[in-house]
Structures are given as C-alpha cells and as structure tokens.
Amino acid sequence: MITDFGIVWSERGLLLSGLANTTILSVLSAAAALLLGTLLTPILMSRQRWLAISARGFVDGMRCVPFLLFAYIVYYGLPSLGLRFDNWTSGLVALTLYNAAYMAEILRGAWAAQPREPIEAGVAFGFANLGLFRRIVLPPLLLAAGPVIGNQTIQIVKDSAFLTIIALPELTHAASSIQSRHYVPFAAFITAVFLYWGLCLVIEAGVGSIDRLAAARR
Amino acid sequence: MDIGNVLDVAGVSKSFGELRVLTDISFQVARGETVCVLGPSGSGKSTLLRCINWLERPDAGQVYLNGAPIGVSGAGVVMTDRELSRVRTGIGMVFQHFALWPHLTVLQNLMEAPLHVQKRPKAEVRDEALALLAKVGLGDKRDVFPAKLSGGQKQRVGIARALAMRPDLLLFDEPTSALDPELVGEVLVVMRELAREGMTMVVVTHEMGFARDVATRVLFMDRGRVVETGSPEHFFSAPETERARSFIQRYAGDVAGIRQRSAINS
Numbered sequence: 001m002i003t004d005f006g007i008v009w010s011e012r013g014l015l016l017s018g019l020a021n022t023t024i025l026s027v028l029s030a031a032a033a034l035l036l037g038t039l040l041t042p043i044l045m046s047r048q049r050w051l052a053i054s055a056r057g058f059v060d061g062m063r064c065v066p067f068l069l070f071a072y073i074v075y076y077g078l079p080s081l082g083l084r085f086d087n088w089t090s091g092l093v094a095l096t097l098y099n100a101a102y103m104a105e106i107l108r109g110a111w112a113a114q115p116r117e118p119i120e121a122g123v124a125f126g127f128a129n130l131g132l133f134r135r136i137v138l139p140p141l142l143l144a145a146g147p148v149i150g151n152q153t154i155q156i157v158k159d160s161a162f163l164t165i166i167a168l169p170e171l172t173h174a175a176s177s178i179q180s181r182h183y184v185p186f187a188a189f190i191t192a193v194f195l196y197w198g199l200c201l202v203i204e205a206g207v208g209s210i211d212r213l214a215a216a217r218r
Numbered sequence: 219m220d221i222g223n224v225l226d227v228a229g230v231s232k233s234f235g236e237l238r239v240l241t242d243i244s245f246q247v248a249r250g251e252t253v254c255v256l257g258p259s260g261s262g263k264s265t266l267l268r269c270i271n272w273l274e275r276p277d278a279g280q281v282y283l284n285g286a287p288i289g290v291s292g293a294g295v296v297m298t299d300r301e302l303s304r305v306r307t308g309i310g311m312v313f314q315h316f317a318l319w320p321h322l323t324v325l326q327n328l329m330e331a332p333l334h335v336q337k338r339p340k341a342e343v344r345d346e347a348l349a350l351l352a353k354v355g356l357g358d359k360r361d362v363f364p365a366k367l368s369g370g371q372k373q374r375v376g377i378a379r380a381l382a383m384r385p386d387l388l389l390f391d392e393p394t395s396a397l398d399p400e401l402v403g404e405v406l407v408v409m410r411e412l413a414r415e416g417m418t419m420v421v422v423t424h425e426m427g428f429a430r431d432v433a434t435r436v437l438f439m440d441r442g443r444v445v446e447t448g449s450p451e452h453f454f455s456a457p458e459t460e461r462a463r464s465f466i467q468r469y470a471g472d473v474a475g476i477r478q479r480s481a482i483n484s
Contacts, residue, residue, distance in 0.1 A: 117317035124271055125383065126307040126335035128299035135334055139321040217320050217363045 004187035011178045018174025019195050025160045025170060026199070029095035030153045036096065037103025041141075042133055044108045055104070062101035068162045070098055075166040091163040091170075095156060102152050110145040111137065143214040150207030154200050161196075171195055223282075224249050224387050224418045230269050230279035232262075239265045241442045243279070247387070250416040254429035254450070257439035258465060263422040264314075266439070267389050270420070271309045272302060283308055284386060307336055310380030314392040316372040318364035324351065324375050325360040328382040336383065343382070350378040354408050370401030377408055381417075388412070390421040426469045430454050438462050 008015070043055040062070075075090040085093060114137075122136035142149070161172040175192035179185040225247040232240040239262045247253050255263045268274040270281055272289040281288045288305050290296055297305070318327050328347035332338050351357050354374040364372055373393055380388055390409070394402040406428050413419060413432045423429060429436055429450055436453040438446040440461045446453065457463045 115315070115317075117313055117315050118319050120273060121311070121313060121317035121319070124273055124306060124309075124311040125331040125379075126303040127331070128303045131334065135330065136319060140319075143321060218365050 001187070004184040005191070007182045007184050008178060008187045008191050011182075014174045014178060015171070015191065015195065018169060018171040018192075019199070021169055022157065022160055022171040022196075023199060025091060025095065025163070025168070026153065026157045029092055029099065029160075030156050032092070032096040033099035033103050033152075033156070034149065036100035037105075037107055038138065040100060040104035041107040041111060042137075044104060045111060059101040059104050062098055063105070065098075067094070067098055067159045068165070070094055071162055071166060087163075087166045087168045090166055091160070091168045095160060095163070098159070099152060099156050102155070103149065106145050106148050106152060107141050110141045110148075114140060114144070140217075143210070143217060146210035146214055147207055150203055150210070153203050157196065157199055157203070222248060224251075224284060225270065225420065226282040226285075227266075227270065228280045228282070230266070230276045230281065232265055232269055232274060232276050239442050240269065240276075243442075243444055245437060245444060245447065247418060247420060249418055251434045252413040252417075252419045252421060252432055253435050253437055254433035255420065255422045255437045255439060256424075256426070256429060256465070257445075261439040262442040263439055264391050267311075267391050267420065267422050270389060271306050271311060303335060307331070307383055308386045310383050310385035310388045312373070312376045312380050312388065312390045312393045315396050316364070316369070316376045318372055318375055318379070320364055323361050323363055324356065324367070327364065327375060328379050331379075332382050332384075347378075347382050350381050351375075353411075354378045355404075368401060369397045370404040373397065373405045374408055377405070377412075381412075386418060388417055388419045390419065390423065392422050392424065394423065394425055424469070426454075426466075438465070440465075 040055055040059065043051050044059065046052045046055075071091070071094045074085070074094040075087065078084070078090075118140070119132070119137055122132050127136055160170055163170055164173040164176060167173070171192050175188045179188040182188075223246040227243055227245050230240055230243045231238075243262075243266055245253070255266065257263050265274060269276045270288070272281070275289065280290070283305060286305070288297075289302065291301065319330065322330060325344075325347055328350060329340075329343050332343040332347075333340060348357070348360065351360055354377060356371060356374055356378070359367065359371065359375075364375065367375065376393070377388075393409070394405050397405065402425070406425065409419075409421070409428070410432055421428075421433070431450075433450045436446075436448060436450045437444055438453065438457075438459075438461075446457060446459055446462045453462065454466060457466055
C-alpha cells in the first residue's frame, strides 16, 4: 500500500497539472456562471412576461438535466448541428451554462427575500435600469447569497470531474491515468479525493471572508 | 398655475384595482412651507406622497415640480426612466423604515446618489456629506454600516441622505412611525431645524405636536380625499368637519405627550 502511494508520488507532476486544470476550469466557469446568472436574474424578475417565462424555462430546464448528459450533448451532440468545440471549450461552456441556471435561481431567491424599501429608495433617488440593479439591488444580493454561491462553486468543482469523459486533462482524468498506467486505483483516487477536498477548503475560506463582510452589514 | 410654487398637485386620483385610494387631490406648496398631511390610517396619505415622485403612477391628474410636470412631458407622453430619474433627483424622500442601503457605510449612503445619479464631483459631494452628517449629529458614525445604528440614528441618516441631493422638496413618509417612542424626539429636532431654515417639506405624520408647532399648513385626509386644509392653529382649535374633530379627539392625548417630549428636547 505504501509503495502504491510512492508510485502516485512519482507521478505528482501529472496530478498537480490535473489539479491546476481543475482549478482553472472551476474558477473560470464559476466566474462566468455567476456573471451569466447575474444577467439572468433581472430577466427572471422582469415584468415583461415573455422575457421572464423564457428565462424561467432555461433555468428550470437546465436544472433538470443531469450534468453528465449535458456535457455529452455539448461535446458529442452539437457537432451534428455544425457546432464543434474542442474539449476545453466544451467543458467550460457546459459547466458555465449549467451552473448559470443555479446561480440565477440562487440570486432570484435572495432578491425575493430582500426588503423592498431600499430598492424603492434607489428609484426615488433617481437610480433606474442597469444603474439601479448594479449599485443598489445587486450588492446586498451577493452578500446575502455569498454562502450559497460558495456551495454552488464547490458543486462546480465536483461537476468538473465529469469532464474526464471528454478527455479534459483535469484532476480525475489524471488520477484515472495513473491508476490505469500502474494499477494503483485506491492510492490514485484517494489522493485525488484529498486534493479535491483541499480545493473545497480554499473555497470555504473565501466564503468565510464574504460572510464576514456581510456580517458587518447585518 | 403659480410658478412660485415648488409643488403643485392638480387633480390626482389613484386606484389599486377596484380600490379607490385617492380622489381628485389638489394642493400647492410654496417655497419654504412645511405642509403636514394628517389623517387616519388607510386614508391615502402615503400613496399621495408616492404619487408625487411617481413611485406610484397616478391614474389621473398632474404633478408639477417648480412648474415642470413630473412623469409626463408636455404632450402627455409618459417620461422614460431616464427623464423620470432626472426629475426625481429634485425631490428628496425619507421613508418610514429608513430604507438605507445596507451594503454602504453611512457616508457612502449620503454620497451614492449625488455621485452616481447627479454625477457631481467627488470632493464636493464628500465635503457636503460630511457637513450634513455633522448637522444631524452623526459625524462620528460616517464609517459605520446602517445595521449598527439605532432607529433614530438611521432616520437622521435618511434625512441627511435626502438633503445630500440638494433637493427642492423633501417628502417624509411617516418618518417617526417605526421608532421607539424615546427616539422620536431626536428625529423631530432635525426636522424642526430644517423647517426653520426654510426647506420645503411635505410631511405625512401622526405626530400631532409636530404638526401643530411646525406646519405652515395642515392637510387633513380621509378616505382618499382632502377633507380639510388650513393653518394648524385653525385646524386643531376649530376643525370644520366632524371627521376632523373626531380624529383630533382621538389624538389629543398624543398631542399632550408630544408637547412634553418636545419641551424636554428643547
């Protein structure tokens, strides 16, 4: 067993590059998903009925599709429609779109729970449209939803493991390669699990600091 | 219409579905006046205030600020959000539940709209905001978040925030109703001071003592109509309608209480 971990250690370069790729994938798609979700939220809350219904359709639809299946569709399915992405682009697009739906729903929920008066004060003081959303509505939303957004980011990290099926060289893919090369499944996968755990701890720490910002304002 | 008036409300009506909230409300407010809007709960006072800056869109009638129409431009065309925003910056509003922006410090609350709506220079806005905070007695709270303030302090920030816009008109929507009784005085002191300085104000309130002492004119509303209007002396000593008489009677104890409180405060 100890020698198994020795073999994994000898392949540490591969594992670390997998960890780096997982980190890059997660950070990029979490940021993009949050941005996209932020744009979707006011549409979900829109009084223009058809806009709201379309956004609602996207959000609900996306949340009902298993991520693995969605990744398959983006990588293997879209080329038959003439849309062909490499595995990195496919992975990023799939993670981003899928999680944007969750981010939008998280922010919408937080919005619905906000008191109405401060937003009304924003309107009364002359804020409108994008300025109202960006300066008055959104900041308290992000503070209130911080922990849930952090949770969703952890979900993104874990979802990114599915992208091994489209041969993206992320952490699970690296662990998988090591085990098939040396036949050390337990050591390889357990090491990957600990690396995922470490990544999630970093995210938790980030959430903690957002929470401290929010607590000062509560 | 008299150009000398800061505010002119002409025949405003408003319904929410079947419910008629305001019926044909008309009144003017001259520069430097403090008009107190009184009346039982549900008489439409807050809705009237919200129709003035078009937080609620009136169904009929017109509102003018310094002679210029609010909400609709000349030919009856409804203003765009941008045009409406510009008009609204001339009207400060103070809310019942303070409505401060929770993610900003006290000083940032004051500077937010002057910087990002009025686009005034930062140094000037900051100096003015600091002076306003000193004026409402909260100079030491500038870097505190609203959540850490008492209700009375929050409302004084609310008033300073409205003043930071250099408005021509201040609207107060029951500014002391959400406060613990012992905190009401500190807010009323600030409002008295503003009235004395000649700020033009429309105040929806249940503080009869304040109305009696400070108002230049009282507007008494009941069931969506202005039932009586006149000087506070006349209104409180010789109300003309039965509804006003029973309203004043109900609040008589309150007036005495406030008299005592303001005596302590001054």
